[in-house]
Amino acid sequence: MTDLSDDVLGRARVRDTAELEAYYRRLEDLEAGALWTIANKIEPWYPRPRSRPMLWRYADLRPLVLEALGLVSGDDAGRRVVALYNPDLRDIAATCGLLYTGLQVMAPGESMTAHRHQASALRFVLEGQGAWTIVDGQKLKVGPRDFAITPNWTWHEHGNEGLEADGAVIWQDGLDIPLVNALDAPFYEVHPDVYQKQDGVTNSSVLTYGAGQLRPVGDPWDKPYSPLTAYPWEPTYEALQNAAKASDGSPYDGIIMEYSNPLTGGSVMPTMSAHMQMLRPGERTMAHRQVGSQIYTAAKGSGHTVIDGVRYDWTEGDIFAIPSWSWHEHANASTSDDACLFSFTDFPVMRSLGFYREEAYADNDGHQAV
Amino acid sequence: MTDLSDDVLGRARVRDTAELEAYYRRLEDLEAGALWTIANKIEPWYPRPRSRPMLWRYADLRPLVLEALGLVSGDDAGRRVVALYNPDLRDIAATCGLLYTGLQVMAPGESMTAHRHQASALRFVLEGQGAWTIVDGQKLKVGPRDFAITPNWTWHEHGNEGLEADGAVIWQDGLDIPLVNALDAPFYEVHPDVYQKQDGVTNSSVLTYGAGQLRPVGDPWDKPYSPLTAYPWEPTYEALQNAAKASDGSPYDGIIMEYSNPLTGGSVMPTMSAHMQMLRPGERTMAHRQVGSQIYTAAKGSGHTVIDGVRYDWTEGDIFAIPSWSWHEHANASTSDDACLFSFTDFPVMRSLGFYREEAYADNDGHQAV
């Protein structure tokens, strides 16, 4: 995109003079300043994220993640997580925009203590069979490609009840910690009993709400997030396949479904939405861009995504970041198998605050030059 | 319930006199009247429905319903339906309160013309394999115990594509025609082409929205009813069984789920909600009552329901009516198999208008004397 000129009527274009500079210093003494000196910078023509497009290879990260098992104990680390940082956002521990992601690892038989925080969290399981989490007393077991949520201010702890020595669990955490901090809203508590007691049967949330088109009568749920806290892979993949029979899907995303709160149809939590999308064999989508940050994980298969004109190849477990208002398009590398991408975003924030926009790439049949 | 006396301060208790009667006649000449002469009647202490509790046996109705196949053509009848009338509500064609139900029959190979009306309709299939319906261009195939909706003002037509000579389809219709008429709101149109053209693949609504916890991204649906227009039996029954693992259910209804609009979590249509409930082997619920009319169908198994102190035994296909504010409790006749009840109600109307109430039966351990 060619930049618009700031040297026009309607933009600030005051030239510094000695008199003005003296004036600016007097303003500075009062903890004030002349708006026109920074107006163009703080009101740009369109978003200019500090975040860069990024891709992390699972093949690179995995050995280091597993190595952490021997380096620090879960009790000392709180959570044993390798965080992924956007280079210019290390100061706020952000992966993209005001979103954070990392890879958490738990050894067989291990469990982490319980806490809660204002930030919301989500999990996407990359490997290992024994993972569990207890969220406000409800125990969930999750396996590869399952998606689960830990809504803000819910007590939670995790563990790995796998028995085999090499059965480490690695899952991806997604949190809105940078958002919570940017808004000066963080709170944190350690559980008074260090560990929660389990209420009811395991997976009760999935058993009760897992058929989202059927709602328990008389259900008193009134919280601002989904009562369904885990979304197993199998019905999710089946839903994508079914939808593909009935629809061409999105020109930009193939067949794409949002994990939703079955009691409202809205996003699973007020600050983050999550999606699973399927690129059919040979599918290559067209480019578009949205206001909001997106963090993607290759869940199945291989392919590539072009972000602002640069191609990023991905295969299972790779994680990549699409900054706000960046052009992006996806392609499945296989002509025989589908490929699936998990993603989470801050679109619910953008929608709540009235900031959401999207735009299709108009030129070149909808494809960026790479 | 013992009636409260009207002979108290706070109720109307004017005695007629010759002078008053002359006054009343003068009011009548002006199309007016003295409110106190009818105040107690129109403001009773609690609901006094004109509807009576009723049960219709499928074994009685079925032969007559099938007989209609030979008596009238679908084209002449519009719809070949045996309507069920509450004895005092024949004038408004109501089954219970302002709800209507009937049994519709279609011969193999038959199809009905397309129309639309302000009234909302729902279907619950009792027998036959070949049933289909086209709702606003979308074709759905439905089988026994499937539930489907025809929201208000959607074009719809039905048929039976079964091939076997004895393969008649019988389904139950539920409509809010008496409600629409009571509110002077009916409209009706015959489709300009007599029959619709099918859009897209069969069952596209189920394929697209049938996993209610997953929402198609970018879906433009903005209508006041569910985009999911059919709810097959198998996932419904599975959801009941799953919920039974996680919950004790309702003391009044066992395990009960509402068919819901996955995009809002609300009722399938603005005026009617529908439910499937499961009574576990040997289960006998406690009595309660609600403001609203309920029409039940025995979907699986046998049992009985006590309504205002009278026992009604039911088996598959039987239909019974529970008037507003009538005590009711259910029992499964089997100690080895579950029993399932389908029901539809006008509770959404009661909730929208602020009329909904419910009350548990306090005496006798929650059970009515029969």
Add this chain to the structure above:
Amino acid sequence: MTDLSDDVLGRARVRDTAELEAYYRRLEDLEAGALWTIANKIEPWYPRPRSRPMLWRYADLRPLVLEALGLVSGDDAGRRVVALYNPDLRDIAATCGLLYTGLQVMAPGESMTAHRHQASALRFVLEGQGAWTIVDGQKLKVGPRDFAITPNWTWHEHGNEGLEADGAVIWQDGLDIPLVNALDAPFYEVHPDVYQKQDGVTNSSVLTYGAGQLRPVGDPWDKPYSPLTAYPWEPTYEALQNAAKASDGSPYDGIIMEYSNPLTGGSVMPTMSAHMQMLRPGERTMAHRQVGSQIYTAAKGSGHTVIDGVRYDWTEGDIFAIPSWSWHEHANASTSDDACLFSFTDFPVMRSLGFYREEAYADNDGHQAV
């Protein structure tokens, strides 16, 4: 409107035969019937209200209303009200559709006992300076042309604290009793202490919420009706005059404002909305029609309304009824003064249930032939 023919494919057109009549009798024995015998009647092409357009002259009613003061005591009558009945709706005590209105009279110094009911009520004061009402403990004083509400299930009692012997209060009551009864939802209670105690200062609701564009911070109101329970005439009239400076208003209603719930912008109560409209000097509106029942009161000035081709002249205090889907247009008789019409409707019911429609009269420059 010319009626459409029922003798077309898509409507029921079965002719009776001896065989069918025998069949019908067998259905009748089972409390059932053949839908096709009544289908066209219960599914008409468009609304056919039992209500007729009506107008009651205040000059006729007022003497009879005042006469009631000497005929019955308030304590015996409960409320001393002359009810206005649509001729064919006497059985359900309705004025138009499922709405009711009447004129209530209270002598100076008189007060009525407290009760509550499921039906919602509203008041529009026609004459007298001393009227008051206590709604859930809050006392309101209301004068001519003021509008007040008594939402469903709120305790309420009324009185007239006027001191002059000829200072009777006459106000118009509007209630949804027929609606509540049609839905089998009525409840009624006499206040356990016969009279309420006043909480807080008089008119506290108006003092607190009367500037609807300013909302008390931290207000815990969560009821489904307006916390503002009285809308005085002066600011209402001023708002109409202001709006007339900024807008041409509605081609069908002139300058028209809905009394609204300032916490939601919605109707004052879930089942009834109320409006005040101003016809500017010489204004004559165009005709339209809506689904819903409307009861009008001439609040200021004189004019006429044409309803379904019949002209009804009105002057202050006259009340008229516009049935659902009836064409109507208004005219101010004065070329120098404005005229104001108060009205209440069941449009919120129609909107909640998805029944609302409106249509402009297309022919003859928008005016009906009279």
Add this chain to the structure above:
Amino acid sequence: MTDLSDDVLGRARVRDTAELEAYYRRLEDLEAGALWTIANKIEPWYPRPRSRPMLWRYADLRPLVLEALGLVSGDDAGRRVVALYNPDLRDIAATCGLLYTGLQVMAPGESMTAHRHQASALRFVLEGQGAWTIVDGQKLKVGPRDFAITPNWTWHEHGNEGLEADGAVIWQDGLDIPLVNALDAPFYEVHPDVYQKQDGVTNSSVLTYGAGQLRPVGDPWDKPYSPLTAYPWEPTYEALQNAAKASDGSPYDGIIMEYSNPLTGGSVMPTMSAHMQMLRPGERTMAHRQVGSQIYTAAKGSGHTVIDGVRYDWTEGDIFAIPSWSWHEHANASTSDDACLFSFTDFPVMRSLGFYREEAYADNDGHQAV
């Protein structure tokens, strides 16, 4: 508040070793990091804003603001504004949290060009009689203590039509620019015609919606902000005085009203709310704290506010900032006159995202030690 210790089970407490440091460097090479090294910092026990409590004296700022009239032209500056910066937030041009405020000055006869931006803006007039603004074609005139809004992405331009040479207008701008930028959502456009054309009469928004309890029937407004764009001082002050007759108000804020969207009862814009509060003669409130940033302006009278134990004295025109989760309490300096405080906040953001909390100061009868 005493800080909680991080040296507990449930917090990160890994000690650096040479081996770990080598590990951290390898992570760094992959644009990753060990979460436990920063976990306690990014998940603090409670909010630790970078913003400090601040107060700017109008007596200090006013001469400098007026001086700008002679230093830069409006056309060159875009807007001639002295911005108020929190010392540690100069890099993001924020006054408190993610909110910005500044003082804008316009000479008599001057007008500014039209633009629009994603950020929302509000205005509170401090002095001058000739101020006007055109928002999406609607012209508003505003005077001292009037409040007005410029919702996100509306075209707007301003001017001063005062005629007297010393009649400069100074108003306070409030914007959410830092919020929009933190979320990578800014957009900006210069109006294609440089200046808008006025639609309709001046102040049409106030004339049409200014009595918030009355809603224009048939109004098609569907935007996510208030259609009422100006709130004059007189009815606001009258509403505060009326509310004071009916209520004791808030123990923390005296009589406080939120400027609200009359069509929804919600905040005027999705990201900022604004309030006017009145401290009665001699009133001293108790302390509380909230999640969210608040910027206050002394609108009438004098007094002081204690923020986190430090007293800030204010008089008309002074502006002060209360960071998130900072204790604060107010006092009116006069025992004979009321004092009024205008404020705006990002509470709507906190509420939309589920971050809002508030807490009363429990000790010392609710008052901080100063």
